[in-house]
Amino acid sequence: MENLLTEIRGCEVCKAHLPLKPRPIISGSIKSKIILVSQAPGRKAHVENKAWDDPSGKKLREWLGVNEEVFYNPDNFAVLPMGFCYPGKAKTGDLPPRKECAPLWHSKVWEQFENVKLILLIGKYSQDQYLGKLSKKNLTENIMHYEEYLPKFFLLPHPSPVNHFWRRKNPWFEEDIVEVLQDLVAEIL
Template sequence: MGARPIIEAAKNSKIVLISQAPGRIVHESGIAWNDQSGKKLREWLGVNENIFYKVDNFAVLPMGFCYPGKAKTGDLPPRKECAPLWHDVVWSEFKNVQLKIIIGSYAANYYLGKEQNLTEKVQDYKRFLPEFWTLPHPSPVNRFWRMKNPWFEEGVVPKLQDKIAEILK
């Protein structure tokens, strides 16, 4: 579908969402998290679109900046060259980051290593605080993970919402 990098950031962004790569709908609209995954993510964060799309609140830093294409289930993995090439450059510009939210296994493995699987990282979120908070990907494809792990939305999401509210007050 061609290159259409999706990144949203400001020097004063308080929370950085480190995610996989934009999906087809986001690629077409050019607006990060403008799909069902974004709707679920905003629900988990406890914010509305107005708060979410203020770049001083949330920056979007995907592992791959462009839509990688379709796989058998979901999308292809993010392109491997994007994060090593661009993340350090982007991080050097931030001046006010208070929390980095890791979304999905690609970002979690890149930033937190591969010693634990994603579920373990999500369960063990306190281990990575105050810098990182790990989440599963909010994609509808991940609904089975959420059904198998009700503790996440019952116990972790309310604590995440409290942390987000504290940062954005």
């Protein structure tokens, strides 16, 4: 696994399309229990070379019911974004993840895991990729029907502060579903 992660961290396939030099961010171990499949690292993650070390990560850890020590232990959580490098800024939030990463690397990474108990699909990009035709018409519908995807997948909105409108419009997520997620994570860990 370490050799593959080193190879991925050296990838420059989409270099010409990135606003900053490539800096693929991925983590995990063969023992990772919960896999976080998300969009792509933000600018802060790129600069600090650490995924989820921002307000989005703080909110995600709150939803998961874990502290930083538990979260950053690769035997607990693996970080497998749809795009490994910061894609650049859009009007609101970041650009979509580059399309090269998942087809090039995901299957190789999945072959390494030996202990996966749950896959968290964070945001619509990962949900569309991994659910395929089982994905509903939108993120809200996917999350409302999260039980249909268990025990393999658990679906989440992106925890970004930019996404606060969705959370405000859908209070049932934090009122009802987060507790289910926390119980499941606690049981797995």
